[in-house]
Amino acid sequence: xxxxxxxxxxxxxxxxxxxxxxxxxxxxxxxxxxxxxxxxxxxxxxxxxxxxxxxxxxxxxxxxxxxxxxxxxxxxxxxxxxxxxxxxxxxxxxxxxxxxxxxxxxxxxxxxxxxxxxxxxxxxxxxxxxxxxxxxxxxxxxxxxxxxxxxxxxxxxxxxxxxxxxxxxxxxxxxxxxxxxxx
Amino acid sequence: xxxxxxxxxxxxxxxxxxxxxxxxxxxxxxxxxxxxxxxxxxxxxxxxxxxxxxxxxxxxxxxxxxxxxxxxxxxxxxxxxxxxxxxxxxxxxxxxxxxxxxxxxxxxxxxxxxxxxxxxxxxxxxxxxxxxxxxxxxxxxxxxxxxxxxxxxxxxxxxxxxxxxxxxxxxxxxxxxxxxxxxxxxxxxxxxxxxxxxxxxxxxxxxxxxxxxxxxxxxxxxxxxxxxxxxxxxxxxx
Numbered sequence: 314x315x316x317x318x319x320x321x322x323x324x325x326x327x328x329x330x331x332x333x334x335x336x337x338x339x340x341x342x343x344x345x346x347x348x349x350x351x352x353x354x355x356x357x358x359x360x361x362x363x364x365x366x367x368x369x370x371x372x373x374x375x376x377x378x379x380x381x382x383x384x385x386x387x388x389x390x391x392x393x394x395x396x397x398x399x400x401x402x403x404x405x406x407x408x409x410x411x412x413x414x415x416x417x418x419x420x421x422x423x424x425x426x427x428x429x430x431x432x433x434x435x436x437x438x439x440x441x442x443x444x445x446x447x448x449x450x451x452x453x454x455x456x457x458x459x460x461x462x463x464x465x466x467x468x469x470x471x472x473x474x475x476x477x478x479x480x481x482x483x484x485x486x487x488x489x490x491x492x493x494x495x496x
Numbered sequence: 497x498x499x500x501x502x503x504x505x506x507x508x509x510x511x512x513x514x515x516x517x518x519x520x521x522x523x524x525x526x527x528x529x530x531x532x533x534x535x536x537x538x539x540x541x542x543x544x545x546x547x548x549x550x551x552x553x554x555x556x557x558x559x560x561x562x563x564x565x566x567x568x569x570x571x572x573x574x575x576x577x578x579x580x581x582x583x584x585x586x587x588x589x590x591x592x593x594x595x596x597x598x599x600x601x602x603x604x605x606x607x608x609x610x611x612x613x614x615x616x617x618x619x620x621x622x623x624x625x626x627x628x629x630x631x632x633x634x635x636x637x638x639x640x641x642x643x644x645x646x647x648x649x650x651x652x653x654x655x656x657x658x659x660x661x662x663x664x665x666x667x668x669x670x671x672x673x674x675x676x677x678x679x680x681x682x683x684x685x686x687x688x689x690x691x692x693x694x695x696x697x698x699x700x701x702x703x704x705x706x707x708x709x710x711x712x713x714x715x716x717x718x719x720x721x722x723x724x725x726x727x728x729x730x731x732x733x734x
Contacts, residue, residue: 328561335556335568339575346579350586357589414597439597 369432370404370421387482405483414438420483428458444469508630515638520606526695533659535643537591539636546628548576553616554624569612574603652678652685
């Protein structure tokens with residue numbers, strides 16, 4: 314192994330400086346783009362969420378205002394939604410990540426902790442289309458969501474398990490906070 | 497000099513097309529060619545990343561140490577991919593959703609890294625810009641052609657306005673649907689072409705057609721050369 318010579322130091326310094334400058338410029342460009350697009354992306358995400366909420370869950374109460382959830386790994390907020398039969402339900406926004414990517418979804422829970430609707434907002438899984446075709450579509454079409462959630466063996470099992478975990482987290486929160494309070 | 501610069505641009509589209517000649521960038525070419533809009537969107541974003549990375553790599557080619565050039569190229573390409581992702585998410589959210597993980601995969605796209613290493617690191621900024629533009633246009637045309645066949649014959653109709661919603665907005669909120677093999681009461685679409693296997697089949701067929709055209713041109717040249725020789729020999733004999 315060659316020993317480090319005094320003459321190597323300028324080369325090493327030049328390499329280090331070049332790499333530092335490239336990384337710094339890259340970081341600045343990305344930070345600038347983030348500043349430019351952050352609000353727009355947040356607005357787009359909210360618009361998509363509200364559109365899915367209206368279409369698949371029902372009309373939200375309190376003028377569409379959401380209620381934040383603190384201290385949960387997956388649940389960030391919930392909406393109060395009135396169903397067709399005048400029953401109140403709670404629609405949770407859940408976000409999770411596994412080795413294959415991120416998933417964000419809305420899960421609707423109604424009286425007696427029944428899961429009445431699930432919709433994925435963002436499917437960032439590598440096997441996203443497989444997850445969509447083999448697990449999510451049957452889940453959307455099923456009348457018994459809790460049973461359909463358990464059919465995770467679908468060639469995108471990791472993603473399916475993540476979806477199940479997020480929906481059950483929503484159900485658990487409902488049971489803990491709304492069923493116990495009512496009791 | 498002018499023709500050399502034009503040659504760099506045109507060669508990248510035709511005789512050195514990244515997809516049809518070098519068979520590079522197959523991943524996005526097969527994954528996002530289920531619809532023309534997604535393919536066109538991917539092509540435009542791909543061109544933007546390639547332009548940015550080629551220009552920057554060419555500008556810094558004398559500063560980047562040889563031993564760490566590949567990691568430097570990856571950092572530069574990843575920066576532009578991140579910028580493109582953020583901009584697409586903000587201003588073209590439907591395109592961003594339809595491209596999914598394949599937009600992020602541009603970081604390791606063979607064409608982008610290959611052009612940085614093979615051309616931009618060895619040539620000036622203007623030449624690198626032309627090379628990037630040519631490769632971007634060539635790649636976009638190639639994947640749009642594949643998408644045209646897959647969507648037209650596989651889905652049975654070509655739809656505009658689903659990903660680029662401004663087209664639907666321009667058409668009173670309705671998507672523009674051009675029926676080809678599928679109509680309101682009939683369906684002769686070749687569904688296999690929409691599947692992943694169909695992507696390979698379409699690509700194979702296009703490559704076969706291009707090879708046939710190239711072979712016939714080469715055969716014609718050989719036949720013309722032989723005829724000229726025979727005519728010359730016949731003239732000498734007289």
